[in-house]
Amino acid sequence: xxxxxxxAAWPDRLLIGVVSALLLLPVxxxxxxxxxxxxxxxxxxxxVTLHWFAVVLSEPEFQSALGRSLxxxxxxxxxxLLISVPAVLAxxxxxxxxxxxxxxLVVLPYALPQVVLVVGLLQIYAAEPLVLxxxxxxxxxxxxxxxxxxxxxxxxxxxxxxxxxELLDAxxxxxxxxxxxxxxxxxxxxxxxxxxxLSMVFALxxxxxxxxxxxxxxxxxxxxxxxxxxxxxxxxVTAVIIVIYFAAMWLATIVALSVLxxxxxxx
Amino acid sequence: MSRxxxxxxxxxxxxxxxxxxxxxxxxxxVGSIVTGGEWSLGNYASLLGSRFYRGAFSTSIYIxxxxxxxxMAVGLPLALALHRRSAPVQxxxxxxFNVASNFVGVPLALAFTILAGVNGVVTLLLVRSGLxxxxxxxxxxxxxxxxxxxxxxxxxxxxxxxxxxxxQDLSEQARxxxxxxxxxxxxxxxPVLAPSxxxxxxLLFANAMGTYATAYALIGGGANLVTIRIGELVAGDVFTxxxxxxxxxxxxxxxxxxxxxxxxxxxxxxPRG
Numbered sequence: 001x002x003x004x005x006x007x008a009a010w011p012d013r014l015l016i017g018v019v020s021a022l023l024l025l026p027v028x029x030x031x032x033x034x035x036x037x038x039x040x041x042x043x044x045x046x047x048v049t050l051h052w053f054a055v056v057l058s059e060p061e062f063q064s065a066l067g068r069s070l071x072x073x074x075x076x077x078x079x080x081l082l083i084s085v086p087a088v089l090a091x092x093x094x095x096x097x098x099x100x101x102x103x104x105l106v107v108l109p110y111a112l113p114q115v116v117l118v119v120g121l122l123q124i125y126a127a128e129p130l131v132l133x134x135x136x137x138x139x140x141x142x143x144x145x146x147x148x149x150x151x152x153x154x155x156x157x158x159x160x161x162x163x164x165x166e167l168l169d170a171x172x173x174x175x176x177x178x179x180x181x182x183x184x185x186x187x188x189x190x191x192x193x194x195x196x197x198l199s200m201v202f203a204l205x206x207x208x209x210x211x212x213x214x215x216x217x218x219x220x221x222x223x224x225x226x227x228x229x230x231x232x233x234x235x236x237v238t239a240v241i242i243v244i245y246f247a248a249m250w251l252a253t254i255v256a257l258s259v260l261x262x263x264x265x266x267x
Numbered sequence: 268m269s270r271x272x273x274x275x276x277x278x279x280x281x282x283x284x285x286x287x288x289x290x291x292x293x294x295x296x297v298g299s300i301v302t303g304g305e306w307s308l309g310n311y312a313s314l315l316g317s318r319f320y321r322g323a324f325s326t327s328i329y330i331x332x333x334x335x336x337x338x339m340a341v342g343l344p345l346a347l348a349l350h351r352r353s354a355p356v357q358x359x360x361x362x363x364f365n366v367a368s369n370f371v372g373v374p375l376a377l378a379f380t381i382l383a384g385v386n387g388v389v390t391l392l393l394v395r396s397g398l399x400x401x402x403x404x405x406x407x408x409x410x411x412x413x414x415x416x417x418x419x420x421x422x423x424x425x426x427x428x429x430x431x432x433x434x435q436d437l438s439e440q441a442r443x444x445x446x447x448x449x450x451x452x453x454x455x456x457x458p459v460l461a462p463s464x465x466x467x468x469x470l471l472f473a474n475a476m477g478t479y480a481t482a483y484a485l486i487g488g489g490a491n492l493v494t495i496r497i498g499e500l501v502a503g504d505v506f507t508x509x510x511x512x513x514x515x516x517x518x519x520x521x522x523x524x525x526x527x528x529x530x531x532x533x534x535x536x537x538p539r540g
Contacts, residue, residue, distance in 0.1 A: 012348035016360060019345055023367040023420060026378040029388065033381050087280030094273045098281075105284075110470060111523050112292065113477030115494045116516040119501050120291025123298060123509060145288040178272075209372050209480040214502050228373045228484055235381045242374045 033239035052236040056244065065226035066244070069206050070252060072136060072222060076143050076205035077198050080151050083144065085194070088152060089182055092159050093168060102156075106149040114146065114210040121215060134219040142211050147204045151197035158193035162186065199253045206249050223248075298513035310514035320496065320515065327493040328522065330407065331475035334414040338471045339464070341415075342422025349423065350430045361427065364420035371417050376484035379404055379413050405486050413485060414475055425470055429463035465533075469526045476523055493519050 034052060036045030056062055091098035121142060125132040132138040164186065171181035187194065209224040217225065227241050302309035314320045349357055370378070383389040383404045393399045403409055433456060441451045457464075479494040488499055493515065500512035 009351070012351055015345055015348045016352070019341065019419065020360060020363055023363065023416070025389075026375070026382050026416070027370070029382040030378045083279045083283060087277040090273050090276035095277060098277055107527075108288075110473040110477070111520060111527065112288075113479065113494060113519065113523070115477070115479045115497050116295060116520060117288070117291050119298075119497060119509070119512045119516045120294040121287070122501050123294045124290055141283060142287050145284045148284075203369070207372070207374075209484075214498065224373055227377065231373075231377055231380070231484065235384075235386075238377045239381055242377060245374060 030239045030242050033235050034243045036236055052240045053244075056237060056240045061221070062226060062241070065221050065223045066248060068136070068220055069223040070248070072139050072143075072212075073202045073206035073252065075136075075140050076147060077202050079140060079144055080147065080198060080201050084148055084151055085155070085187075086182075088155055088159075089186065092156070093164055093178075102148075102152055105145075106152060109146060109149060115214075117142070117146070118210060118214045121211075133215055134217075136216065136220045138215045139205070139208075139211055139220075139222075142215065143201075143205050143208065147201045150200040150204060151194075154193035154196040154200075155190060156193075158190035159186075162189050195257050199257055202253055203249055206252065207245070295513045295516050298510050299517045300514075301510055310510050311518075314511065314514055314518065319491070323491045323493045323496045324518070324522070326407070326491050327476055330411055330414065330492070331472050334411055334418045334475050335468055335471035337411075337415045338418030338422040339468060341419045342426060342467075343464070345419070346423045346426045346430060349427065350433070357427075361424065364423045368417050368420040368424055371478075372480035373484040375413060375416065376481050379409075379416075379485065383409070383412075405489070407490070410482055410485060410490060413481060414478065417481075418471055418475065421474060422467060422471060425467045426463060429460065432459050465530055469530055472526060473523050476519070493522075 032045060035048050035050065037047035037049045037051070038045060087098070088102065091102055121138065122133060124130075125138055132141070167185050168178070168181060171178075171185065176184075207224055208222075209228065212222040213225050213228065216222075221229075223241075223245055227238065227245065230238055230241060299310055300306055300308060349360055352360075381387060383402065387404070390402045390404070393402050404412070437455065437459075438451055441455055446454065477494065479498060482490045482492055482495060483498065488495060497512050497515050497519070500508050500515065
């Protein structure tokens with residue numbers, strides 16, 4: 001019986017293995033290329049070096065682009081915490097119409113490609129009374145609605161599992177305000193969903209290219225825009241930037257999450 | 268707590284969504300029916316009358332349908348295979364697929380340039396082995412290959428949760444009643460999964476149709492895709508026409524919304540319960 005099960009499983013293993021290997025291929029190519037001395041004519045690079053990391057890391061324009069992307073990503077997380085989280089809580093507890101509306105907002109990124117929003121944003125914020133095009137503000141504010149579904153879905157999942165009305169009633173009974181109940185009771189209970197959502201918001205804002213290139217561009221060059229500008233350089237340079245790009249995103253997410261976790265624990 | 272205070276919690280959010288999502292969409296809609304300062308459908312007329320822009324729509328729709336079909340053809344068997352594995356194996360591979368489906372845009376285009384560009388390993392292997400005469404990643408076929416890279420794992424991620432409906436019990440009961448594997452799939456498996464399959468295909472289609480960064484970083488203006496044409500009209504070096512861009516954007520959104528609406532109408536027609 002066990003043999004039969006194992007025999008039946010091999011096509012499954014083969015399919016999963018082959019597709020996974022294909023998916024890993026570009027990742028491996030980037031990793032190998034980043035540490036190659038030269039990889040032009042052969043099937044394998046001729047030597048291993050960290051030279052390209054030194055080249056990219058010592059580039060001042062790269063350093064500032066990395067800093068700008070981290071700033072936009074951290075700022076986006078802060079804005080979601082200050083603006084979206086209170087709205088989700090208010091909608092969940094008191095405003096069912098807004099809650100239904102938020103649920104519909106979740107499919108919007110699929111029906112509304114970013115390039116469509118770019119067309120509209122360029123028309124409104126390139127001229128007086130509010131000039132935001134060319135400044136980082138259009139990214140911080142423009143990312144809020146497009147990143148919102150990433151925060152909403154995991155947060156809402158956790159809220160649904162919570163007896164919010166009972167918690168509010170119990171809190172009111174002992175004279176606690178909604179703000180205190182939200183900060184001390186509800187938010188700690190939904191922390192897993194909140195952290196997952198915020199880390200996805202961070203990654204989106206860190207890596208976003210369409211808004212960053214078309215709405216801001218040279219005025220505040222983020223890492224994705226810088227990487228795009230380097231596309232004609234030798235493969236090793238772009239490979240190193242991609243490696244650092246993912247490493248930075250991964251590291252920053254871990255750091256940001258542990259900071260948030262620490263602060264919540266202290267509060 | 269009073270109603271007014273609650274509204275205060277949600278007000279900043281509503282304001283930002285209004286200013287940075289609703290207002291731009293409204294501006295695109297209004298702008299699309301203005302030509303030279305007057306109300307007119309002239310923008311739509313010149314778009315539909317232009318071979319160039321009709322070509323952009325047919326190329327975008329073609330590439331989206333083909334890569335969505337590839338995504339389904341590989342993703343569905345893959346999701347089913349994964350569904351039959353143990354929970355830890357499922358978690359490990361879903362993580363991998365999650366990473367791969369998020370590997371998009373400029374980094375993905377440049378990774379494919381390294382892998383399969385003019386001097387890439389894959390290009391060299393294919394040409395040396397004599398399998399192909401010439402392989403060009405900077406072509407429509409190349410672009411479809413890159414799209415397939417994120418469409419396949421995306422299919423698995425979207426489809427996987429709905430496979431829970433296909434329990435072991437269901438297939439065992441069917442077999443007890445004498446159903447063959449084929450009969451099971453035709454009479455039970457596919458009908459049970461049909462709504463998820465259609466929904467997944469629509470998401471894949473929208474995912475491909477709205478892609479801009481990946482195509483722009485790989486081929487630039489050379490790709491005649493709707494999103495590339497829109498970008499060119501608002502931020503091009505040579506020729507800009509915001510109102511034409513507005514109309515093009517509205518048509519793109521209509522193409523994306525049409526399958527969603529058709530799906531909802533069809534699903535409503537299916538008797539429930």
